[in-house]
Amino acid sequence: MKIIIAKNYEEMSQKAAEIFEDAIQKNPKIVLGLATGSTPVGMYEHLAEAHAKRGLDFSGVQSFNLDEYVSLAPEHPQSYHYFMNENLFSKVNIQKENTHFPAYNEEKPEESGARYDEAIEEAGGIDLQVLGIGQNGHIAFNEPAEQLSVATGLVTLTQSTIAANSRFFDRVEDVPKQAISSGMGTILKARKIVILASGADKKDAVAKLLDGTKVTTQWPVTLTLLHPDVTLIVDEAAAGK
Ligand code: PGA
Numbered sequence: 001m002k003i004i005i006a007k008n009y010e011e012m013s014q015k016a017a018e019i020f021e022d023a024i025q026k027n028p029k030i031v032l033g034l035a036t037g038s039t040p041v042g043m044y045e046h047l048a049e050a051h052a053k054r055g056l057d058f059s060g061v062q063s064f065n066l067d068e069y070v071s072l073a074p075e076h077p078q079s080y081h082y083f084m085n086e087n088l089f090s091k092v093n094i095q096k097e098n099t100h101f102p103a104y105n106e107e108k109p110e111e112s113g114a115r116y117d118e119a120i121e122e123a124g125g126i127d128l129q130v131l132g133i134g135q136n137g138h139i140a141f142n143e144p145a146e147q148l149s150v151a152t153g154l155v156t157l158t159q160s161t162i163a164a165n166s167r168f169f170d171r172v173e174d175v176p177k178q179a180i181s182s183g184m185g186t187i188l189k190a191r192k193i194v195i196l197a198s199g200a201d202k203k204d205a206v207a208k209l210l211d212g213t214k215v216t217t218q219w220p221v222t223l224t225l226l227h228p229d230v231t232l233i234v235d236e237a238a239a240g241k
Contacts, residue, residue: 007235012022016046017050021056029061051093064116064126117185143185145217188226207240209225
């Protein structure tokens, strides 16, 4: 794991954006794995700027998002469809049909997300994946547990994640309790992974990565220690410095 310690959120975001800009330039048909949450917002801003100022071309780029809430329509302001549109897609020339999210299957909830992993494979696999980390060490919505799912599917959020995400909603009761999440296998199949973390509330999860000696399903992000090409970009607060 390559570790970059940035001064602050802005520097973390800039360094992450540089990696993405470079990768898109080298491979205009790149398949990106994208994340939501506060963490990647600054990186998306830099990428939108790279499009506006330097013509960074997204017309051949495909994207697969890590997760989506159950029970929120794509137009809902807290849905991840809406988030991606607001923060990136509407600001660059990505083709809407090239952007993908795992979908909830109302008739057969247990089959939700079933075709997602195949769709990723058919697109040639994810070349570059960005990940945020939950305070509890989750990645996507793979919450700490005795067992973690390999494939994409329906998941139930933990209380701590519901509490953390309630800052985006009027009331904690409004936070969906379930989501469709990329599985751990889906994430770890990406050719290259960039993990971002900013702020002291990510310190415990980041410490497990900086220690680097053990993996545990109780801190799902530690499974990325087994991946051959991970860059961890954290600011000083998240690094516990
Ligand atoms: P955050 O969430 O970027 O909003 O801190 C990260 C996550 O829960 O994966």
